[in-house]
Structures are given as structure tokens and as C-alpha cells.
Amino acid sequence: MQKSIRVRLSSLMFLEYFIWGSWYVTMGTYLFTNFKADAIQVGSSYANLSIAAIISPFFVGLIADRFFAAQKVLGVLHLMGAITLYFISTLSDFSSFWWLILLYTLLYMPTMALSNSISFSQLKDPGKEFPSIRVFGTVGWIVAGLLIGFLGVESSVLTFRIAAGSSLLLGVFSFFLPDTPAKKNADNRLSAILGLDALVLFKNRSFAVFFISSIAICIPLSFYYSFTNSFLNDIGVSNTAGKMTLGQASEFFFMLAIPFLFRGLGVKKMLLIGIAAWIVRYLLFAYGNVGANMWMLYAGIMLHGICYDFFFVTGQIYTDAKAGPAVKNAAQGLITFATYGVGMLIGSYVSGFITESHSTTINNETSYQWQQVWLMPALIAGAVLFAFAIFFKDKLKAVEQIKN
Structure with a gap:
């Protein structure tokens, strides 16, 4: 694998999980502090990610894999995600927050599969090569936690704005990733x-x-x-x-x-x-x-x-x-x-x-x-x-x- 491709794929994984780690871990604290939310509301907010996880495979399977290049879909989703995350940071009522978190997770969850798809398409031996690339996702999550903790902003809107800025960066960067075209021979059986x-x-x-x-x-x-x-x-x-x-x-x-x-x-x-x-x-x-x-x-x-x-x-x-x-x-x-x-x-x-x-x-x-x-x-x-x-x-x- 060319060094430039490895660097781009490693950067993709770093940013993909840095974005998630920036807001996900501290969302409960944010809700308790800023919205005086109860535990049921916190749980329901985290449940949105699961709703998105159920829906996203259908999106990737029915649309992304069949009609569009993966890196372009990834870029559009992260750009839309950046806008959504910024608006989330401006909200003052829980109901609006819940709906926008649902929207954001629906935008984010497909990007995990797309990131893997882009990476695997460039690997000759995924079993050997992918772990050394995927590990940068774990590094990204760790860096996000250390940054949020060091800045002392766990209950601040900055958690979502840091995630928004990172999502904007990855959205633009995605268009410079290796081309991963739509699958021409995708299995179209419903099963x-x-x-x-x-x-x-x-x-x-x-x-x-x-x-x-x-x-x-x-x-x-x-x-x-x-x-x-x-x-x-x-x-x-x-x-x-x-x-x-x-x-x-x-x-x-x-x-x-x-x-x-x-x-x-x-x-x-x-x-x-x-x-x-x-x-x-x-x-x-x-x-x-x-x-x-x-x-x-x-x-x-x-x-x-x-x-x-x-x-x-x-x-x-x-x-x-x-x-x-x-x-x-x-x-x-x-x-x-x-x-x-x-x-x-x-x-x-x-x-x-x-x-x-x-x-x-x-x-x-x-x-x-x-x-x-x-x-x-x-x-x-x-x-x-x-x-x-x-x-x-x-x-x-x-x-x-x-x-x-």
C-alpha cells in the first residue's frame, strides 16, 4: 500500500472516532447539567444511536453501495452532520435536542460502515493491514476524551462544537480519499x-x-x-x-x-x-x-x-x-x-x-x-x-x- 493512502486512511479512522468520542461519552453529564434532564431522558437520548444503528445498514445497502461512490457519500454525511452538531449546541430545550440527536445519529452511523468499506477497498491483505489502520480510531477516541477532560468542558456546548468542527474537517477531507465507486454487481435480492x-x-x-x-x-x-x-x-x-x-x-x-x-x-x-x-x-x-x-x-x-x-x-x-x-x-x-x-x-x-x-x-x-x-x-x-x-x-x- 502506498504511504500516502495509508496516511489518508489512518487519518480517516482517527477523525471518524474522534468525532464520536467528543460528544458521546459526556452527553449524559451535558443533559443533567444544562437541561436538568432526568435519567429516563438521558437513556432515551442514547437510544437514538441504536435506532440509527438499526436503520443505517438499509441505507448503506440500498443506496450507498449501489448508486454513489462511498467517499462522496461519506463527505456529504459528515458535512450535514457538522451543521446538525452545531445547531445541537445552540438548543435550550430537551425536546429539540432529542430530535436533532436522532437526526445526527442517522447521519453518523452509516459513516462507520462507509469508512470500513473505503479502507477495505484499498487493502490487499485486510487481516494483516486493517488492524494497523483501525487502531487510529481508538487513538482518536482517546485523544477526544483527553482533550475534553483537559479543557474541563464536559458539560459545555464546546463538546458538540468540537465534534462539529471535526465533522466539517472530515467532510471536506472525505472528497480526497481514494475513490471507492458504487458496486456494479451488488446482490439485489431483498434477502x-x-x-x-x-x-x-x-x-x-x-x-x-x-x-x-x-x-x-x-x-x-x-x-x-x-x-x-x-x-x-x-x-x-x-x-x-x-x-x-x-x-x-x-x-x-x-x-x-x-x-x-x-x-x-x-x-x-x-x-x-x-x-x-x-x-x-x-x-x-x-x-x-x-x-x-x-x-x-x-x-x-x-x-x-x-x-x-x-x-x-x-x-x-x-x-x-x-x-x-x-x-x-x-x-x-x-x-x-x-x-x-x-x-x-x-x-x-x-x-x-x-x-x-x-x-x-x-x-x-x-x-x-x-x-x-x-x-x-x-x-x-x-x-x-x-x-x-x-x-x-x-x-x-x-x-x-x-x-x-
Whole structure:
């Protein structure tokens, strides 16, 4: 690959995830502070990303892949996103905010698939080359968190304006990315567009259990994304956005370790460890504090690598191997639909209702019983762990064994 192309693709990934990390992590804190929103409203705001995740594959499959060059669609979406993000920063009522966040996520979510498509089109060996490019997305998310935390603007409109400026930059930059023309021979069958070909995988009991568990584990996952930043700010942790980037650093480390751990532990143990890590994380949050138990908060954040990579990345590998070449893409789309779509949608609302049920309001000031809040996702993850351990039967130790 030419060095100039590698630099452009790496920059694409950096900006793609820098934009997301600029506003997503701190949105709950922003809503609590500026709109006096309740936890249900915060949860519903985060749910918009899941609604967009459900819809975006149809947009990419029906329009972007078939009629337009990917880099041009990417550029237009990010330019429109920049305008939307700026207007979001000017709002003073929650109702308008909710609708514009929905609009923005509908514009943003397709860009993730388009970014991957543009990158893969330039790679001769995606298995070797893509990780070294995609890792700049993780770097972008970390830099965004460090910047927001360093500037001390977690509850400021600047989070959205920084994201807007970055989206404007990427929108213009997209038109200078390598040309990725529309697919002339795209499969026009409705079942292919909707990813229904992958439904054949449900004939396998273990895959069906994995699919249901993927949805269920997103309920405790949603608590982390929606309320961790608000929780840490509420109990007095400084530079919260910056400290939360330790989770992405952990994710980066375990991403590199997964191929080695996978061979030794096998599918089931990796997935079980991933689920168990969510239980441990929320217990650490429940009993951690800014005083003597501050280490528990750090440990809970840094468990993100195990929580996310051991279940979701291992699950993607497992799905890829189970599906085989014929329905590989449809199967990955199905799992994305289950997790970022259905699972996170349910989880965002459930986390909002549960968090709000543990709140008290005195003199128009709302406080949350965070220990009780965090014990709830720990219990949910425990139930998922128990069911998964009983019903998931695959005990294969390597990708090659799964394929056989």
C-alpha cells in the first residue's frame, strides 16, 4: 500500500472516532447539567444511536453501495452532520435536542460502515493491514476524551462544537480519499439487502444462545455508556473524560492479546470471562469512591478491555467462523443489528428507568443512589452469565476448529 493512502486512511479512522468520542461519552453529564434532564431522558437520548444503528445498514445497502461512490457519500454525511452538531449546541430545550440527536445519529452511523468499506477497498491483505489502520480510531477516541477532560468542558456546548468542527474537517477531507465507486454487481435480492441469508445460523443451538446473549448483555453495557461519566462527576472525580480513556487503552491492549488468549481458552471460556467482567466492573463501581477505594473506580474503567473485547470481538470471530464465506457479511450485520441496534436500544431505556427509580429530588436538586444503580446491571449480567454457561455448548479452542 502506498504511504500516502495509508496516511489518508489512518487519518480517516482517527477523525471518524474522534468525532464520536467528543460528544458521546459526556452527553449524559451535558443533559443533567444544562437541561436538568432526568435519567429516563438521558437513556432515551442514547437510544437514538441504536435506532440509527438499526436503520443505517438499509441505507448503506440500498443506496450507498449501489448508486454513489462511498467517499462522496461519506463527505456529504459528515458535512450535514457538522451543521446538525452545531445547531445541537445552540438548543435550550430537551425536546429539540432529542430530535436533532436522532437526526445526527442517522447521519453518523452509516459513516462507520462507509469508512470500513473505503479502507477495505484499498487493502490487499485486510487481516494483516486493517488492524494497523483501525487502531487510529481508538487513538482518536482517546485523544477526544483527553482533550475534553483537559479543557474541563464536559458539560459545555464546546463538546458538540468540537465534534462539529471535526465533522466539517472530515467532510471536506472525505472528497480526497481514494475513490471507492458504487458496486456494479451488488446482490439485489431483498434477502441479501436485509441480511436474511444469515438466519440459517439459528439452526445451530449455540449460535442462537450466543445471539440472544449478545442482546441481553447490551443491557448492562448501556449503563456504562449512558451513566458512567455522570456518576464519576457526581461523586467528585476530576478530569472524568480523560480518566475514562483508560478503558480504550485497555481495549487496545486486549485487542492485541486476543489471538493468543483465544487459542488457549477457546470460545466458551472467552465469552464467559467477558460476561463475568461486567459483573466485577459494576461491583467495583458500586463500592468504589474518591477516597480509599479510588482504585476500584480505576479498575472498573480499565476492565473495559476484557468486558468489550472478550465478548464482542470474540463473538465477531466466532460468528465469522460459524457463518462461512457464503453468509459471512450478512452474519456480521446480524450481530451488529442485535448488539448496537436491538440490545443497546433496550438497554438505553432500561438503564434510564432503573437509574431514575433510584433518584431523589429535594429543592429541585436530584441525587442518585449510585450503589443501588450499579448493583442492578451486575445482577442482570449475572443472570446472562448463568444462562449462557448452561445453554452454550461450543467448546472449541481455535478458529480452525470452529471452521471444521
